[in-house]
Amino acid sequence: MKNVVLITASPKINEQSVSKEFLEMAGDQINSDLFSKSFIDVRKSFLTHKLTEDFETLAKADVMIISFPLYYFCMPGMLTRFLVDYHNYCTTSGNVKKPVKVYAIVNCGFPEPEINLEAVRVIKSFSQHLNAEFRFGVLIGGGPMMIAAKEAPFMKKTVHKTTEIAMNILNCLSLTLLPVITPIIRPKYVHGKSFLILLHSAWR
Amino acid sequence: MKALLISDQEYLTKTYQGLNDLTGKFLREKGFETELMELSAANLTFCMGCFGCWIKKPGECVINDRMAQINRSVMNSDLVIYLSPIIFGQFSPTFKNIIDRGLPNMLPFFETRPDGSTMHPPRYDTYPSQIIIGYGDEISDEDKQLFIDVTEKHRRNIEVLIYQEPTENTIKALNKMKLGRVGGRL
Numbered sequence: 001m002k003n004v005v006l007i008t009a010s011p012k013i014n015e016q017s018v019s020k021e022f023l024e025m026a027g028d029q030i031n032s033d034l035f036s037k038s039f040i041d042v043r044k045s046f047l048t049h050k051l052t053e054d055f056e057t058l059a060k061a062d063v064m065i066i067s068f069p070l071y072y073f074c075m076p077g078m079l080t081r082f083l084v085d086y087h088n089y090c091t092t093s094g095n096v097k098k099p100v101k102v103y104a105i106v107n108c109g110f111p112e113p114e115i116n117l118e119a120v121r122v123i124k125s126f127s128q129h130l131n132a133e134f135r136f137g138v139l140i141g142g143g144p145m146m147i148a149a150k151e152a153p154f155m156k157k158t159v160h161k162t163t164e165i166a167m168n169i170l171n172c173l174s175l176t177l178l179p180v181i182t183p184i185i186r187p188k189y190v191h192g193k194s195f196l197i198l199l200h201s202a203w204r
Numbered sequence: 205m206k207a208l209l210i211s212d213q214e215y216l217t218k219t220y221q222g223l224n225d226l227t228g229k230f231l232r233e234k235g236f237e238t239e240l241m242e243l244s245a246a247n248l249t250f251c252m253g254c255f256g257c258w259i260k261k262p263g264e265c266v267i268n269d270r271m272a273q274i275n276r277s278v279m280n281s282d283l284v285i286y287l288s289p290i291i292f293g294q295f296s297p298t299f300k301n302i303i304d305r306g307l308p309n310m311l312p313f314f315e316t317r318p319d320g321s322t323m324h325p326p327r328y329d330t331y332p333s334q335i336i337i338g339y340g341d342e343i344s345d346e347d348k349q350l351f352i353d354v355t356e357k358h359r360r361n362i363e364v365l366i367y368q369e370p371t372e373n374t375i376k377a378l379n380k381m382k383l384g385r386v387g388g389r390l
Contacts, residue, residue, distance in 0.1 A: 074354050077298070
């Protein structure tokens with residue numbers, strides 16, 4: 001049975017996490033009869049001092065899906081620390097099972113999904129340093145607004161696209177020869193008054 | 205003129221020493237009064253994405269740790285040079301953390317830049333010139349390019365360069381940069 005580890009890396013404490021919601025959307029598509037799945041919350045890992053335990057979980061992964069918000073056009077410092085420490089753990093312990101496939105889901109508050117690209121490239125570089133196989137990253141613009149408005153009729157198409165991408169990730173778990181793509185999610189509501197209303201509701 | 209040099213205690217390698225010596229000498233020759241600030245992860249909490257620096261205490265982080273002093277020192281300098289290790293093509297964890305926690309220096313609004321992209325506008329009329337110099341040993345060309353792109357593609361008010369042989373090129377590049385306070389650019 002393939003072992004999928006889903007990692008959420010929102011630095012928020014006791015607040016709704018958009019990255020976690022996107023990760024759960026992907027996780028919901030995973031058939032528990034075919035795949036074993038576990039979740040790691042990086043913030044909790046630091047707060048409860050269970051880094052080593054989580055690194056042991058990661059070391060057994062066939063697939064890592066890392067979901068995080070864009071911070072200053074790259075990954076948050078907290079996730080940077082987690083990945084650097086995990087790389088050090090792998091280097092010193094030699095406790096890595098096999099080549100792992102890595103996916104990234106990056107969301108930003110700005111409407112342009114393309115600005116997430118460098119953050120995904122960092123995950124690709126991390127994968128190379130780990131001798132892992134980087135697959136692709138999903139770039140999501142206007143993430144907080146998308147989650148806040150996910151039930152709205154005009155958002156159905158975007159949410160459906162997100163679910164389709166989650167399914168693509170799952171297809172890649174068993175097939176290694178699919179073309180590597182970079183899905184981009186650009187919600188269509190980010191204009192004028194509606195944008196401001198959604199921004200407000202997302203921050204409540 | 206006041207210059208602030210910021211480095212990461214975790215990566216004080218031989219390459220770093222060479223870069224620090226070179227930069228320190230350059231700043232002395234330019235007549236800067238220089239302060240060196242060596243960062244440690246131990247006294248810096250991670251950003252918690254609360255936006256308290258915009259909503260509760262505009263212009264200041266709500267976390268009470270060394271970052272308040274770092275932000276004040278940055279904003280009261282004429283020039284800030286970040287000597288950053290290159291890790292996975294971006295900054296070290298501690299450097300990335302202080303960059304994240306520089307958010308109080310921006311305003312929460314969205315503005316459209318001339319190229320059509322969105323950015324938070326500056327909180328202040330002027331800022332110190334900011335230069336990031338990346339260093340490391342056996343860094344791939346891909347990671348070097350990524351390190352430049354992370355800043356250059358998105359932040360027009362910060363210069364970035366890589367410290368590598370021949371090191372004279374670092375001085376040549378610094379000599380071409382503006383070394384004093386500048387207007388806040390989107």
